Amino acid sequence: xxxxxxxxxxxxxxxxxxxxxxxxxxxxxxxxxxxxxxxxxxxxxxxxxxxxxxxxxxxxxxxxxxxxxxxxxxxxxxxxxxxxxxxxxxxxxxxxxxxxxxxxxxxxxxxxxxxxxxxxxxxxxxxxxxxxxxxxxxxxxxxxxxxxxxxxxxxxxxxxxxxxxxxxx
Amino acid sequence: xxxxxxxxxxxxxxxxxxxxxxxxxxxxxxxxxxxxxxxxxxxxxxxxxxxxxxxxxxxxxxxxxxxxxxxxxxxxxxxxxxxxxxxxxxxxxxxxxxxxxxxxxxxxxxxxxxxxxxxxxxxxxxxxxxxxxxxxxxxxxxxxxxxxxxxxxxxxxxxxxxxxxxxxxxxxxxxxxxxxxxxxxxxxxxxxxxxxxxxxxxxxxxxxxxxxxxxxxxxxxxxxxxxxxxxxxxxxxxxxxxxxxxxxxxxxxxxxxxxxxxxxxxxxxxxxxxx
Numbered sequence: 014x015x016x017x018x019x020x021x022x023x024x025x026x027x028x029x030x031x032x033x034x035x036x037x038x039x040x041x042x043x044x045x046x047x048x049x050x051x052x053x054x055x056x057x058x059x060x061x062x063x064x065x066x067x068x069x070x071x072x073x074x075x076x077x078x079x080x081x082x083x084x085x086x087x088x089x090x091x092x093x094x095x096x097x098x099x100x101x102x103x104x105x106x107x108x109x110x111x112x113x114x115x116x117x118x119x120x121x122x123x124x125x126x127x128x129x130x131x132x133x134x135x136x137x138x139x140x141x142x143x144x145x146x147x148x149x150x151x152x153x154x155x156x157x158x159x160x161x162x163x164x165x166x167x168x169x170x171x172x173x174x175x176x177x178x179x180x181x182x
Numbered sequence: 183x184x185x186x187x188x189x190x191x192x193x194x195x196x197x198x199x200x201x202x203x204x205x206x207x208x209x210x211x212x213x214x215x216x217x218x219x220x221x222x223x224x225x226x227x228x229x230x231x232x233x234x235x236x237x238x239x240x241x242x243x244x245x246x247x248x249x250x251x252x253x254x255x256x257x258x259x260x261x262x263x264x265x266x267x268x269x270x271x272x273x274x275x276x277x278x279x280x281x282x283x284x285x286x287x288x289x290x291x292x293x294x295x296x297x298x299x300x301x302x303x304x305x306x307x308x309x310x311x312x313x314x315x316x317x318x319x320x321x322x323x324x325x326x327x328x329x330x331x332x333x334x335x336x337x338x339x340x341x342x343x344x345x346x347x348x349x350x351x352x353x354x355x356x357x358x359x360x361x362x363x364x365x366x367x368x369x370x371x372x373x374x375x376x377x378x379x380x381x382x383x384x385x386x387x388x389x390x391x392x393x394x395x396x397x398x399x400x401x402x403x404x405x406x407x408x409x410x411x412x413x414x415x416x417x418x419x420x421x422x423x424x425x426x427x428x429x430x431x432x433x434x435x436x437x438x439x440x441x442x443x444x445x446x447x448x449x450x451x452x453x454x455x456x457x
Contacts, residue, residue, distance in 0.1 A: 030230070038234050040310030041446060047384025049310050074198060081202075082223035083352075084309035085316055086344075086360065088216040089206030093199050100195045136313045140359060145380045150312045 029072050032056040033079050048153040053080050055161040057095045058124055059169055061102035062117045073099040090135065098124060114170060121162045129155035213345055214329075221347040224318065228349050231306040232320055298415065299456035300334075301325045303351070305448055315357040315383065316344065319451060322351045326455040330413055334452045338419035338442035339363065339407060343453065351453070355445060356420065359383055364410040365390065365420055372397045373408050376420055376439055386445060388421060390437040397435075399426060405439055415457055 032052055040049045053076040061069040077092030084091075102120065110116050133151035137143035208215040303319040321327055323346050333340040333353050341355040354361055355378075362377035372393075379389040393399055403423040409416025421439040428435050 033227075034230070034234050036310050037231065037307040041308045044384075044446075047386065048312050051311075070195070077202070078219070079223060079227065082220050083227075083307050083316075083318060084311045085314040086209070086213060087206055088209035088213065088219065089202040089204075092202035093206065096195050096199050096202070100192070132313070140380060142380045146313070149381055149384055154312055 025068050025072070028056075029075055032072075033076060036076075036080065037083050045157060046153050048150055048157060050157040050161045051154070052161060053077075053091070054095065054098070054128060055158050055165055057098055058102070058121055058162050059165040061099045062106065062112075062120075062166070063169070064107075064112070066099070066103050066107070069099040069102070070096070090132075094128065094132070098128070114166070117166060118163060121166065122159055125155050125159040125162060129158065217345065217347065220345060220352075224347055224350040224352075228306065228320065231318070232304070235304070235306045297457075298454045300452045301327060301455050302450060302452050303327075304450055306350075312384070314360070315355040315378070315445070317353045317355060317448065317451075319351050319353060319453075320349065321453070322346045322349050324348055325453075327351045327453050328455070332414045332418070332454045334418060334454065335443050335448060335450065336452075337444070338421070339414065340443055340445075340448065340451050342413055353451070356388060356441065357383055357386060357445060363414060363420065364408040365405050366408040366416075367397070367399060367423075368404040368406050369400075370398055370403075372399065373410065376405060382438060386441065387424065388439040388441060390423070390439050393426070393435040393437060395433075395435060399423060399435070399437060401426060415454065 036052045040052060043049055057069065057073045057076060060072055063069060073095035074092065077095040080091040080095075081088045101124070106117070106120050129151040130147075133146040134143060137146055140146075205216050205219070213220075301321060303321040303325070305317050306320045307318040309316040309318075317340075319333075327343055327346050329343050329346060331343045333342060339356055341353050341358070341361065343351050344354040345352040356363055356376070357378050359378040359380050362375050364373070365376040366373045374390050374392050374397075376388045376390045379387075382389055390405065401423050405420045405423060407414040407416055407418045407420060419442045421441040424438040424440045426435055426437045
């Protein structure tokens with residue numbers, strides 16, 4: 014394998030590890046109205062807009078499994094959701110549009126909304142109180158995730174503009 | 183040819199999604215059904231999370247020092263290189279002092295509950311999610327930690343052991359909306375149930391249910407474990423009554439409890455391994 018490819022894989026692995034640490038050690042410090050952002054989800058969403066889509070699939074899989082292992086009662090929800098996000102962007106974005114920041118942001122907004130609504134609905138199947146979950150958690154989480162996604166997207170765009178070869182994601 | 187290469191990711195995604203769905207159904211019945219995956223993942227990530235959570239605690243102590251001395255730092259901006267060195271030394275001493283205090287509190291924690299056999303452990307990860315409140319500690323079944331054992335901190339009740347493996351255990355805190363604890367009001371002895379609540383979890387509060395109108399409950403009353411049920415021993419502080427409200431059917435009341443444990447800064451816990 015070429016050195017450039019190795020470097021890229023190394024960099025991608027470090028990024029995934031950093032996002033994992035951000036989520037499970039620092040996310041609690043970022044709570045706003047008691048709601049924490051999902052850095053792992055925002056990261057998977059951001060990298061799904063990259064042209065090299067295998068990175069989005071493997072980061073969705075790894076971050077999904079890690080998130081499922083550390084959090085909560087049910088195993089598999091995050092893995093399924095992250096994989097679907099990565100695949101959904103591939104099918105419904107890359108097949109229809111070329112790279113465009115505005116359209117990517119709008120897609121991101123929609124996916125963040127669907128994710129927060131979908132997850133709240135899923136949890137309400139076990140606990141009920143969908144409207145409470147919606148008003149107390151889901152909408153704040155949606156906005157928070159979208160802001161984190163936008164920040165990550167801007168960083169990724171700037172980074173890829175600056176590094177056109179080896180260090181490009 | 184092109185079509186098959188396009189279908190490849192779809193097949194892979196389908197395989198992973200189906201596998202994850204099977205695991206999801208299995209874990210919905212009982213989380214220990216997927217214990218082998220949890221064991222592999224948690225055992226693998228433990229050194230990293232332990233290192234980073236310890237570093238975070240030290241860094242927080244370091245920055246706390248500078249924050250409280252912000253004004254002073256502004257004034258000494260003209261100080262010489264030697265003074266800066268002294269400042270740095272002071273900061274690292276302060277950080278060491280914080281660590282020392284944490285370790286001392288851990289020791290005192292064990293002495294506080296002498297009748298129980300306990301194991302002290304450090305928090306290495308928090309789930310960071312919004313629909314549950316779980317934490318991971320750095321000790322597991324090798325230290326005698328088993329599922330459903332109560333977990334305390336120096337200030338009161340933290341929760342119970344939800345899942346355990348080699349070198350790690352997952353704790354379901356009392357804030358989690360799917361948990362409930364038998365409780366009593368210390369002043370009156372009235373018995374009730376405290377549980378995590380979807381509407382209160384983000385504020386870090388608990389809900390106390392089934393409060394009959396005959397109860398003479400007051401704001402500020404201390405709530406502790408009742409000892410009813412098989413998990414929690416009697417007399418462990420849970421929190422303080424913040425607010426009392428009448429239920430929709432107006433036959434009973436419910437109250438909001440502020441937990442005695444500061445879950446956002448929880449670093450050490452004590453697991454009761456034998457009562």
